[in-house]
Amino acid sequence: MDTEEHGSDSDGSEHKLSLTSTATTDSVALPQKRFYRQRAHSNPIADHCFEYPSDPLSMDWSAHYPTVDLGDSRGVEFADIGCGYGGLLIQLSPMFPKTLMLGIEIRVKVCDFVCDRIRALRQQNGGANAYQNISCLRSNAMKYMPNLFSKGQLTKMFFLFPDPHFKRQKHKWRIISQQLLSEYAYCMAIDGRVYIATDVQQLYDWMTDHLTRHPLFECLDESERDSDPIVPKLFDATEEGQKVTRNGGQKFVAVYRRVADSFVNQ
Numbered sequence: 555m556d557t558e559e560h561g562s563d564s565d566g567s568e569h570k571l572s573l574t575s576t577a578t579t580d581s582v583a584l585p586q587k588r589f590y591r592q593r594a595h596s597n598p599i600a601d602h603c604f605e606y607p608s609d610p611l612s613m614d615w616s617a618h619y620p621t622v623d624l625g626d627s628r629g630v631e632f633a634d635i636g637c638g639y640g641g642l643l644i645q646l647s648p649m650f651p652k653t654l655m656l657g658i659e660i661r662v663k664v665c666d667f668v669c670d671r672i673r674a675l676r677q678q679n680g681g682a683n684a685y686q687n688i689s690c691l692r693s694n695a696m697k698y699m700p701n702l703f704s705k706g707q708l709t710k711m712f713f714l715f716p717d718p719h720f721k722r723q724k725h726k727w728r729i730i731s732q733q734l735l736s737e738y739a740y741c742m743a744i745d746g747r748v749y750i751a752t753d754v755q756q757l758y759d760w761m762t763d764h765l766t767r768h769p770l771f772e773c774l775d776e777s778e779r780d781s782d783p784i785v786p787k788l789f790d791a792t793e794e795g796q797k798v799t800r801n802g803g804q805k806f807v808a809v810y811r812r813v814a815d816s817f818v819n820q
């Protein structure tokens with residue numbers, strides 16, 4: 555992934571931080587996972603070397619969505635947190651062709667895989683102008699969400715099969731907590747939706763407990779959930795979901811709505 559730091563050119567003009575990922579290539583073949591293997595878990599609290607914008611307006615998204623007229627777009631609206639190998643983005647792309655979606659993935663090689671996968675799909679479907687609305691960014695969602703997204707920008711956030719971090723002393727590594735939910739709520743539009751899925755009952759209880767207790771989220775009732783066309787995708791669109799299916803595991807899914815805070819002027 556090419557990176558360009560936010561800073562000043564010799565003429566004093568500011569250039570925006572740009573994280574080139576899916577913009578250019580010569581190859582058309584889909585990437586093979588075996589060339590992108592990386593340890594399963596990354597410590598999200600340790601210091602990693604990340605490029606990140608000082609604020610959302612400094613982020614240059616043009617390299618991520620090179621054919622999209624960004625001036626005419628609402629910016630990224632869907633964020634797949636810990637997107638892994640990118641299966642959800644690829645399924646949602648044709649369902650919402652006008653919506654920009656971003657996978658956020660902390661592992662370098664996994665993010666590279668998704669970028670190469672999207673690049674190949676774009677080339678293979680060049681004539682159809684497909685997959686131009688999806689991209690992947692290597693970042694730590696536990697640290698940089700407000701740097702990437704403005705208040706109320708996201709209409710959907712996905713947390714599909716997140717790392718369970720079973721040991722008690724590693725619960726602080728979990729991607730859902732009261733503090734993190736407040737950051738996610740800040741980036742979300744009122745009525746936006748949070749989708750969670752896991753095969754680990756204990757993690758499901760943890761995530762739903764935190765979401766239910768948080769004043770800015772409420773659980774969708776069964777009929778609302780069943781009429782959401784995205785819900786069926788939560789089970790099998792991602793590589794981890796497919797692995798659970800192969801192993802005959804159970805899946806637990808829930809959807810929450812971002813609600814307005816009745817005490818604070820939104």
Ligand SMILES: C[S@@+](CC[C@H](N)C(=O)[O-])C[C@H]1O[C@@H](n2cnc3c(N)ncnc32)[C@H](O)[C@@H]1O
Pocket residue numbers: 594596598635636637638639658659660661664693694695696713714715716717729792793794795
């Ligand atoms: C178990 S995998 C699930 C991947 C994908 N959602 C799926 O269902 O196939 C969890 C992913 O979250 C990523 N991840 C963990 N913590 C993260 C963080 N703080 N920010 C971004 N990605 C993270 C991991 O690197 C891993 O790829």
